[in-house]
Amino acid sequence: MQKKNKPLLIFGNGGLASITYDFIKRDGNFDLFGFIVDKGHQASNTFLGCPNFSFEDIESNVNPRDYAMLLPIGPHKRNKIREERYVDSSAKGFEITSFISGSATIRIDVNLHSNCNIHDGAIIQPFSKVGENVFIRSGVNISHHCEIGDHVFISNGVILGGNVRVGDHAFLGLGAIVKDGVSIGKNCIIGAGAVLVRDADEGGTYFGNPARKIPSSES
Numbered sequence: 001m002q003k004k005n006k007p008l009l010i011f012g013n014g015g016l017a018s019i020t021y022d023f024i025k026r027d028g029n030f031d032l033f034g035f036i037v038d039k040g041h042q043a044s045n046t047f048l049g050c051p052n053f054s055f056e057d058i059e060s061n062v063n064p065r066d067y068a069m070l071l072p073i074g075p076h077k078r079n080k081i082r083e084e085r086y087v088d089s090s091a092k093g094f095e096i097t098s099f100i101s102g103s104a105t106i107r108i109d110v111n112l113h114s115n116c117n118i119h120d121g122a123i124i125q126p127f128s129k130v131g132e133n134v135f136i137r138s139g140v141n142i143s144h145h146c147e148i149g150d151h152v153f154i155s156n157g158v159i160l161g162g163n164v165r166v167g168d169h170a171f172l173g174l175g176a177i178v179k180d181g182v183s184i185g186k187n188c189i190i191g192a193g194a195v196l197v198r199d200a201d202e203g204g205t206y207f208g209n210p211a212r213k214i215p216s217s218e219s
Contacts, residue, residue: 005030006031006067007032007033008067008068008069008070009034009094010032010034011037011073011085012071012072012073013035013037013047013052016072016074017035019119020099023101030068030099033051034050034053035052036053036055036069037052037055038055038056039054039057064094065094065095067094068095069094070115071086071096071117073085075171078187079153080151082133082151083151086115086132086151097114097115098112099118100118101119101120101121103121104119105124107124110127113130113133113150114132115134116132116135117136118136119137119138121138121139123140123141124142125141125142125143127145128144128145128146128147128148130148133150134151135152137156138156140154140160141159143163143164143180144162144163146160146164146165147164149167149168149169149170150169152166152169152171154166154172155172155175158172158173158176161179161182162181164178164180164181165183165184166184167183167184167187169187170186170187170188170189171190172190173189173191173192174193175193176194177196178196182198183200184196184199184200187202187203188202188204189205191205191207191208193209194206194209195209195211197211
């Protein structure tokens with residue numbers, strides 16, 4: 001007998017939660033139950049016509065162990081907010097799941113961890129590894145043998161050459177391009193349209209073509 005999927009809760013009431021709702025309604029692989037959000041951001045008891053619960057009070061409404069959770073949370077505070085909710089939701093007993101768009105292409109021998117959000121048209125080429133709680137937006141192309149750390153956010157249209165390493169909590173902006181073999185340190189910000197041809201230091205902010213490190217007083 002095929003195991004039935006647990007009812008799904010989507011974390012958030014913002015733009016990314018809304019488009020995730022649209023993706024899920026279209027792809028149809030989930031039994032969507034409703035939304036969940038931090039109490040301070042809960043404007044209503046419904047969102048997009050579905051029940052909308054506060055995270056702090058969730059146990060008074062449902063048993064977390066009976067539900068799956070998807071966390072389409074943006075790169076706020078260098079992805080720390082998404083990491084915190086990922087850890088907190090796991091601790092409450094939710095089953096943390098992933099969303100992979102039906103139009104995304106995941107090649108053979110790609111290693112994906114939990115709570116990966118992979119949107120339309122993204123391509124992950126063979127022998128790449130994607131860590132926990134990673135967000136990959138539409139049109140991203142991750143080439144062969146790349147390693148993406150935990151809690152990373154990769155914006156629309158990013159291109160990674162082969163053997164690229166991306167450290168935990170990194171953010172890659174719209175349309176950034178990263179040359180083959182380049183390593184991006186933890187907590188890095190690679191700005192929109194940047195072309196990164198050399199390794200990026202941990203915690204650094206990089207913009208331009210070719211990308212250069214921006215002093216902290218300018219970033």
